[in-house]
Amino acid sequence: MEDKMNNNGGSERDVRRELRRQRRIRAQITAYAITGVLGVSVISGAFFTLDKVIGAVKAYNEQVEETVAEAKEVNVQPAAVESPDEAVTDAEVMSGEDMLDHVVDTCISEMPLEDRVAGLFMVSPEQLTNSDAVIKAGTATQDALNSYAVGGLVYLSKNIKDGAQIKEMLSSTSAMSKYPLFLSTVEVGGEKSVVANALGLDPVASPAELGSNGNADEAYNTASRVADYLNGYGFNLNLGVNANLSAEGNSFGADSKTVSAMVAKTVEGLQSFGVSACLQYFPETINSGNNVDGLAEVLEPFRAGIDSGASMIMVCSAPSTGITGDDTPSCLSQTVMQEVLRGQLGYNGIIITDSLSDISDRYSSADAAVAALQAGADMIFLPENFGEAYQGVLAAVQNGTISEDRINESLRRVYRVKYANRVEEITAQ
Incomplete structure (x- = not known):
């Protein structure tokens, strides 16, 4: 098991850190997707309905799955005790409130x-x-x-x-x-x-x-x-x-x-x-x-x-x-x-x-x-x-x-x- 972990790029802690990094990337790309569809919709005079926002986010998320694929392939056994510093915190992954603020601020910033x-x-x-x-x-x-x-x-x-x-x-x-x-x-x-x-x-x-x-x-x-x-x-x-x-x-x-x-x-x-x-x-x-x-x-x-x-x-x-x-x-x-x-x-x-x-x-x-x-x-x-x-x-x-x-x-x-x-x-x- 140790050899397999080393062959895949390091310690179990490094792998978990990489998984957390990929989750942050996914949250950021979701935010960029929202920003992009709202901005393009306003500039083009189109309506930025919820369906359009969801569609854009889905398309972007499909792209980011390729980015996280490598991390998902890593075969990691769960640690017996996960140390506090390894837990994924709200600060590391965009929360629902953060995402709401992002959607709202993006809408307003694009409006005449x-x-x-x-x-x-x-x-x-x-x-x-x-x-x-x-x-x-x-x-x-x-x-x-x-x-x-x-x-x-x-x-x-x-x-x-x-x-x-x-x-x-x-x-x-x-x-x-x-x-x-x-x-x-x-x-x-x-x-x-x-x-x-x-x-x-x-x-x-x-x-x-x-x-x-x-x-x-x-x-x-x-x-x-x-x-x-x-x-x-x-x-x-x-x-x-x-x-x-x-x-x-x-x-x-x-x-x-x-x-x-x-x-x-x-x-x-x-x-x-x-x-x-x-x-x-x-x-x-x-x-x-x-x-x-x-x-x-x-x-x-x-x-x-x-x-x-x-x-x-x-x-x-x-x-x-x-x-x-x-x-x-x-x-x-x-x-x-x-x-x-x-x-x-x-x-x-x-x-x-x-x-x-x-x-x-x-x-x-x-x-x-x-x-x-x-x-x-x-x-x-x-x-x-x-x-x-x-x-x-x-x-x-x-x-x-x-x-x-x-x-x-x-x-x-x-x-x-x-x-x-x-x-x-x-x-x-």
């Missing part, structure tokens, strides 16, 4: 400024195409996406006629986009479920029903059912996870402990089955005038959702005077978003505004969008006038009011969610 700015907007298909009640993705949608590479679209009852129609529309829209899209709706459960009601599906329990039963596992099961049918039609984001305390409406109830448990399990149920969860509406929908300490119970459901990995949190348009000391809408407040949501609650995911059309009587579309990004929002939701809001943000970046680094910071959070569950699929090829 106009596309990066548009990628921070979530609008309706009607706003995108300047049409009424969009029920099909056709030439108007393709032309609009070519001009405005928005980050997401939200679909309501008027966009849904039957199962085949909505599935085809979402699939076509996704294929038309140069970049990954959030395809969202507001599926809260019960009578207020947009998709289930539009398609005549068997209703799931409402938040109020779940909260009154107090069974958090049932909240998980309900969210899983919702994720299953949303995913089946092509939706990948549910904006309808209400984390507010209320005895009325779409809330799980007024008891902070109960609502916290329900929110946590709802987030888990959605996201475990492929649908990102957005918590509504931070910090509260009606201004109470309470400071952060006075809002401790109100904030607990949001904290629970954050701990469960909520991908997105929607900040309300109502002011929080007890926190800010003035009547600035929460979704335009740096104090609310940066100091409380990111600082005190430790949230690192996507912050999206409430509908900016709600504050159109006080702010122009452009001013509201710019103010929201300056205050710390990552995505702009339903501005009163999408074109004006987009042009306002683009001009603000071009004149230095908002830095490109600030745009990239938010876009990076957006893309980390969009690619988070696909890195394993990419690297496994």
Whole structure:
């Protein structure tokens, strides 16, 4: 055995070191493959869909197999005890998080400024195409996406006629986009479920029903059912996870402990089955005038959702005077978003505004969008006038009011969610 090891190039330790080196090469080539396909796609004007990324990685990995073949041919018996310095560490092989960061950074680096700015907007298909009640993705949608590479679209009852129609529309829209899209709706459960009601599906329990039963596992099961049918039609984001305390409406109830448990399990149920969860509406929908300490119970459901990995949190348009000391809408407040949501609650995911059309009587579309990004929002939701809001943000970046680094910071959070569950699929090829 010793002679065989020596004949093959040295000691067992040398061979293991060589095997580790080949694994690092493979990880690096996978990264280069991702970089290459994304770069070529953008330069050529093609779409860099996940299938293209996977295809490129697979082709590169087939090439690198020739490189590692020699190491694989080495007949090495496992050592009785492997010393710590011989273990393959995360630092030696690119981890999933490293690969995710690489994919995200590569996407952003190849995008023109106009596309990066548009990628921070979530609008309706009607706003995108300047049409009424969009029920099909056709030439108007393709032309609009070519001009405005928005980050997401939200679909309501008027966009849904039957199962085949909505599935085809979402699939076509996704294929038309140069970049990954959030395809969202507001599926809260019960009578207020947009998709289930539009398609005549068997209703799931409402938040109020779940909260009154107090069974958090049932909240998980309900969210899983919702994720299953949303995913089946092509939706990948549910904006309808209400984390507010209320005895009325779409809330799980007024008891902070109960609502916290329900929110946590709802987030888990959605996201475990492929649908990102957005918590509504931070910090509260009606201004109470309470400071952060006075809002401790109100904030607990949001904290629970954050701990469960909520991908997105929607900040309300109502002011929080007890926190800010003035009547600035929460979704335009740096104090609310940066100091409380990111600082005190430790949230690192996507912050999206409430509908900016709600504050159109006080702010122009452009001013509201710019103010929201300056205050710390990552995505702009339903501005009163999408074109004006987009042009306002683009001009603000071009004149230095908002830095490109600030745009990239938010876009990076957006893309980390969009690619988070696909890195394993990419690297496994």
